[in-house]
Amino acid sequence: MGRLDGKVVVLSAGAQGIGRSVALACAKEGAKVIATDVNIEKLKELEAEGIEVHRLDVTSNADIEAFSAKIEKIDVLFNCAGYVFDGTLLDTDEKSWDFSFDLNVKSMYRMCKQFIPKMIEQGTGGNIINMSSVASSIKGAPNRCVYGATKAAVIGFSKAVAVDYVKNNIRVNCVCPGTVDTPSLQDRLNARPDPKKAYEEFVARQKMGRFASAEEIAHLVVYLASDESAYVTGQEFIIDGGWSM
Ligand code: NAD
Numbered sequence: 001m002g003r004l005d006g007k008v009v010v011l012s013a014g015a016q017g018i019g020r021s022v023a024l025a026c027a028k029e030g031a032k033v034i035a036t037d038v039n040i041e042k043l044k045e046l047e048a049e050g051i052e053v054h055r056l057d058v059t060s061n062a063d064i065e066a067f068s069a070k071i072e073k074i075d076v077l078f079n080c081a082g083y084v085f086d087g088t089l090l091d092t093d094e095k096s097w098d099f100s101f102d103l104n105v106k107s108m109y110r111m112c113k114q115f116i117p118k119m120i121e122q123g124t125g126g127n128i129i130n131m132s133s134v135a136s137s138i139k140g141a142p143n144r145c146v147y148g149a150t151k152a153a154v155i156g157f158s159k160a161v162a163v164d165y166v167k168n169n170i171r172v173n174c175v176c177p178g179t180v181d182t183p184s185l186q187d188r189l190n191a192r193p194d195p196k197k198a199y200e201e202f203v204a205r206q207k208m209g210r211f212a213s214a215e216e217i218a219h220l221v222v223y224l225a226s227d228e229s230a231y232v233t234g235q236e237f238i239i240d241g242g243w244s245m
Contacts, residue, residue: 002030003226010034010071011078012058012111014051015042017182018131019080021214022221023051029222031076036067058107068114076127076225077115079108082150086188089145097146104150105157112161116170125169129224130158132174134240151176155236162234171233173224178240181211208241 009026013019014035023035027049036056037043043053054070057063058081082104085096108130119126135141136151154174162172179185179202192198203209220239223229238244 002028003222003228004029004031004076007031007075007225008034008071008073009076009078009225010036010074010115011080012036012056012107013081013131014046014053015039017184018177018180018214018217018221019078020046021218022078022080024049025215025218025222026076026225027051029226031225034071037081058111059102061110064110064114068118071115071118073122074115074118074126075124076129077111078129078131078221078225079111080131081107082131082133083147084144084184084188085146086143086191087145088143091143092146100146100150101153104147105153108154108157116161116165116168119170120165120168126171127225128158128161128170128172129221130154130172130174132158132176132236134176134178134238134244136176138176138236138238139244158236159234166233171229173229173232173234174236175217175220175224176236176238176240177212177217178243179206179211180214180217182214185211205243206241207243207245210241212239212241 004026009031014023015037023033027033033051035046035051036054038057040055046053054067056067085100132154133151135144135148137155158172158174189195189198
């Protein structure tokens, strides 16, 4: 018996990193997983694991509407897509500010607006899990000005939607990781003038002396996706190796 038997899980940013690990972990627990990403080539690797894949740009209403028309049933929506703009306030131009909010926050508004009516209509409720970060309203992190603002917005958004739809049997929670070893983290380190020094600095700020793995974050998402968390809604779940304590 899998912990997600009979559930349909739809997620964004499934091609790599946390989204990919969550797709694999949910499939392992018996869910029918529908994974999406803009990077369809990489996403297609999941087909070998029995996961259905679709190209979806979460910044496009047209894409979301077309994708949603293909989804007959949805139990869990995991909004994972997000982007790190690396910089202080003075490094952040308006274009980067707007793009960060569009991809990290407005995408969730778009996806929820499309899928909550479906969840209500199907009569079995639903479960939304949004990707935030401890770099948010929880903790100030260096060079995360607009990123932290977007991830704080995700927490506020999740609580607001949770309270509005609790009577429709829809739960909404968010996950707040610290630093997770994913391809984009490696890209950010490699973009620094001295990647080895940057790696050492990033690790030095981890109280456990290491990054999280994407699989460790997936364990938390599986719990939130499952009925084990049936009485849990409107909460942010910190998973940061004690970085914020
Ligand atoms: P990643 O950054 O390595 O990969 C992101 C994925 O999102 C890619 O597959 C990319 O193709 C996809 N993507 C980009 N733009 C998209 C769009 N418009 N529509 C659909 N998909 C798009 O993955 P990650 O590091 O695991 O990050 C995933 C989420 O977790 C993000 O929201 C990120 O902010 C959050 N997060 C990451 C960390 C970390 O340390 N890695 C920490 C806390 C929170």
